Amino acid sequence: VSLSLALKGFGAWAPTIGWCAHQTQTCILLWAVSRLRPKLCWDKHRIKEMLSYGLGVSASGWVWYLKTLINPLIVGRFAGETAVGQIALAIRMLEVLSFAKAATYRISIAALAQLQSDGKRLKQAISEGMELQLLALGPILVLASWIGPIVFPLMFGEEWIPAMSIFPLLGVTYLTNAAFNLHCSTLYVLRRNWEVTAFHAAYVILFGILAFFLVPHSGIAGYAWAEVLSIVTYVVAHLSIHRLIGSPNYQIAAIWWAGFTIAMFSYQLGWWVVGGLGLAFLLPEARNRLTTYLKHFRALKTG
Incomplete structure (x- = not known):
């Protein structure tokens, strides 16, 4: 259309x-x-419950989407409309490639709702969910960062190449967000909507402040680095989960996150990063976990 x-x-x-x-x-x-x-139906108690819960969920979403204003308002002011377009294109590419993240985020809320009374199983679900999210998104982002510089100019033209230069940096933020998806889903299930809002507010505020200072000096790279540095605010989501059900197991997820992250910078760091990615999956515990997931997948596939 x-x-x-x-x-x-x-x-x-x-x-x-x-x-x-x-x-x-x-x-x-x-x-x-x-x-x-x-x-048409009117149930005062149900409507009150829906509004109470829905307002918190909506507020967290509204706050999170405020970060989309940083590109036009801050980048547009200091770097111009061309820079805004380049960043928007890179973000759009990542959104398309991250389709699985959005789908699993919605499904996870329904799945986690069945475990809300069992803190131990919730914690295990978050730990395994982080790993599965990274396995779903990581290879796609790595492959895109490898072939992007070759395909990108052919598809969009030479003038849009700068968008590909910030793709790995923004890819790190999407990979991190995928890993922490289930933290937010769990907080929603446990009716801690305003804690999700607090995390989103911390992220957006820090992102905006860093972009305000970095973009005038570094252009679109400053925007990308501002969002990468804002990753530190994910500690807010972690602390909320830790206080409610204890700390998830980050060991395997951290190893795979590091492997995928480094692998996205092959053109900047050299192709030795492929070896780093391989090492992340060859470590004994990581290899055993991957083997377990593959067995589960084959079992589901065969019915």
């Missing part, structure tokens, strides 16, 4: 109408597949 309207000269309205059409289609398909037929 967007492409057709753009070719007909609709300008900025083309993606706007396309997005509305997409949402309408999604709504209709969900209505058809779910077979739920909504009707």
